[in-house]
Structure formats: structure tokens, C-alpha cells
Amino acid sequence: MLMSDPQRALITVMMLVAACDDELSDAELHTITANVRYLPVFTGFDPERLPGIAQDFARAVETDEDLETMIDGIGRALPAKLHETAYALAVEVAAADHHPSQEALRLLEIIGERLNVDPLAAAAIERGARARHALA
Template sequence: MSTAAHDALIDLMIVAATSDSAITEKELVRISALVDRLPVFEGFDRKRLEDVANACADRLNQIGLDAVVDAAIDALPVKLQDTAYAVAVEVTAVDLYLEQEELRFLELLRDKLTLDRLTTAAIEVAARARHRKLPVAS
């Protein structure tokens, strides 16, 4: 896969993490873990992660959210649009509570991708299931 596609996926994860205006340690750890373990990131130079993330943050400040998201989607092959949505959801779901800003970002991303509503709903439900914890015994 191309460097541009890897960078685009990372950009979408960074935008998802910053959509509520504060990137948390849990979100950073999740992004790092996804890059380390997902097959789509095979061949990605792990040493570039911080630089790619910082460049994304700079572009967010310079050109804004819509432009960064549009550029990321344009850099992705169509067959990776479900993957792009899945990694964005994975990052926002890490704390099992989505702020309104995160929900709005996911809605914006859904609207920009060519995915059907059933696919996006399945991705969202699967992410919630993966992040669920057992209740603490009283």
C-alpha cells in the first residue's frame, strides 16, 4: 500500500481523536496499537507515526477539518473506505463515551465516504463491543 494511503488513515485517526478538541492518552495509545497490529499498516515505517500525526495537526490548524478529511479520502483507494471509517470509530470509541463533537465528526465522515448505513452501523456496533468492560462487582 502507498505511503499516502497509510498517512491518510493516520490523518483520519488523528482528526477523530481531536474532534472533541482534546486528544487523550488512551486515544494516542489506540492509534499506536492500530498502526502496530492492523494488516493495512504493513510496510508503514513506524518511526514516521509522530511526524505524520504532527503534520496532520498542522494541516488541521492551517486548512481546517473538511479539507484534511477530503484530502485523506482522496488518497485512499475506494476499497479502504470501510477501513478508514473503522479506524476512526475505533479511536473515538476507546473511552466508550462519545462527545457530541465526536458524533458529529463520524457523521461528517459517513457523509463523505461511499459506505452504506448498514456497513457503518455494523462498524460502530463492533467497536462498542470490543471496548466494553465487565461491570465492577459491588
């Protein structure tokens, strides 16, 4: 899957986490959409591009594109300063369902490792997401 720009790579990492358990929940979809609409890293991004990126992602998954290849493509498309951002977005999508699947948790480990996210930074990102998505 061609990662033509950092924003596309960030959207793809969120879609990877959402799709890893073969279910795209409303909460995951809402989180992806809200992130794209409101986060500064997506300034200038046209949200109308989301369906096309989702279709490209679905085609890549259908053709059994290797997970590691996709994550490596994400890493290449992102400057190093956005690796933690990518990890944080992935964690937000996983946390949106309140009880992430084992597949999602394992995928987060892989993403963190492949993007060289410091383990302490990863733990802080995860703790923050748990706090934001806690149920009353």
C-alpha cells in the first residue's frame, strides 16, 4: 500500500488497529473521524479523502499485504517526530472500545516496536488513553 503522505499514514495506522479484530465498531469509526477532523496534525487534510483511503486500505488487506510491510510503509511515510503521534492515534482507536481485543493489544506492541516508540512514552500514551476512555 502506497503511503503518499504522513496524514495518509496516520489514517492507515488507525485503520489497522480498527480492523485487526475483523470488526469496525461505531466507536472506532467515530474516533478515526474525530481525530481527522479536529487534531492539528490533520490541518489542511480534506476529510472527503477518507473513503478513498479506506478503500485503498481494504484492497491492501484483501490482497493479504503483509502487516509488517504496511507498518514499515507507515514508518517510512512519517518523519520521526510523528512516530509517537502514530502510536498515540493507534492507542486511541484501540481504547475507543473500552476493552481492546488481544489482537489489538498485540498490534499496538508491534507498531510501537517498529516505530521505535520509547517504552516509557508508550506507557504514558496508553495510560492517558485509558483515562480519557474510562467509563463512569
